[in-house]
Amino acid sequence: MDKDRVETGLASWPLLDNKAAVHIVDFANLQESCIQKNRITAITDGWHEGAVAAVLRGGVNARAVLDVLAASGVRHIKIFHLEERLPQLEEVFLSSVVAPANALFDSVSVMWRRDASVSELIRAIGSEYAMLFFGAPLAFSEIQPLYQAVKEHYAGSVTIVRGPDDTVHFDESDEIYRWVRQRTFDAGDFSLPAVLRGYKQKLNKKVAVLLPSLNEERTVGNVIKTALEVKAAGLIDEVILVDSASTDNTVALAKSYGIPVYVHPEIRPELGSYRGKGEAMFKSAFVTDADILAWVDTDIESITPRFFYGLLGPMFTNPAIRFSKGYFARPVKVETSGIELGGGRVTEILARPWINAFMPHLSGFIQPLAGTVAIYRDELLNMRIPVNYGVEMAMLLQVVEQAGLWATCQVNLGTVVHRSKDVVGLSEMAFQILQVLAEMGRGSGDGHSCNTLRRVYSAQRQFEIGSKRFDVIWREYGEND
């Protein structure tokens, strides 16, 4: 270890845990003979205390950047990656960088970017970091030019890392990342009506939009109007309101738009009736013979056509997708208290931790509780539907069991501003979801849970996936205490 410090003269570099055989070289002394085939070489202009980021494409050298950082004692890492046009190259990034990073660091944040070039990326992010790490380019002669190019836009410390010359077999096991990359869409991807109509015609499936409502007179009219606009564009065949016995003007208002309106206790009354959103969704299957059923909540104040065509777009364009779930930004103003906060409280405090602990294969879903979903009828008919707010989790779990994760997707629909419940209402909702999860036999205390909490963020068509490890450490008093 000390040998490295003496060799480089970079006295400030942290003491290396040198199992990874890292060799540090000062840019000022760089010669081709410094690069040793069987070791990792980090060429640097010095260690600076402060935030560290790596700009990585993938492959042996990108992988070696991770080893250098881990050997230098870095525990939390931010990785920037310019999205590749070739899917095979994205695979290389996922397997050579993302998967090992999760094993090496306590927390990892991966940001997918669409900047036009590395220089543009560095200009955008550089000021936030004291050190930037890069994988080395192919040939030795390209290392200095890369260094000069970075330095033009960046004042901090630069380190370029070259891996050993072996062929590395990458870990390709991280399905979640791959799924997030390939099954997360933006409504904007489907915004050409004529093109989408062409896909729908080719698919040749009947599509019903079902609008569940319980006392939504303030917002339901606008939701119906917007759904009808998308119907007029030829992307939806039916718009139907399924009401849960509202006591306000919701039903009359809906009828004034000329759409079919059902009150759910009156649908197939011989089956009995229960209160709850799940019951309204269950009964929906009896009022349409459509092949694809899509539900959109009627309390959304910020509704736009994107909610409808965005949700359906992936299913129209890829027949292998059997289930589509919306996700959105969620600013919240709680009506009773007027308090403004970050939304998705049940999601963040119950659903996401539960999913990560007990069903990590679903951890890529940004809004697992979102009620704006679309599904093929034949998948739905094979499911058990809980009548209450457990319905979204129950549907998600079952569709993944039935059709597989890759038959599901998520779509960014925009921003949801809706009537938000107070903490008591959310507690009741959380209880219902917990009951359903427990009854479905997940996380019932078999002693196994996953120790990584993942969170996927998406903003302006760029992704960030954060994972943080929490080890459960039990301490016991010994006999002599």
Ligand SMILES: O=c1ccn([C@@H]2O[C@H](COP(=O)(O)OP(=O)(O)O[C@H]3O[C@H](CO)[C@@H](O)[C@H](O)[C@H]3O)[C@@H](O)[C@H]2O)c(=O)[nH]1
């Ligand atoms: O018995 C009911 C209760 C609600 N709704 C309607 O269902 C939608 C969503 O209900 P809401 O009470 O506003 O749910 P949120 O508090 O927003 O809960 C979120 O999380 C729930 C649990 O995952 C999902 O079911 C919701 O769709 C999702 O918006 C609204 O259009 C309601 O009018 C009914 O049709 N019947």
Ligand SMILES: O=C(O)[C@H](O)COP(=O)(O)O
């Ligand atoms: O999805 C959720 O977590 C619940 O619907 C609560 O959402 P809110 O915190 O945005 O009201």
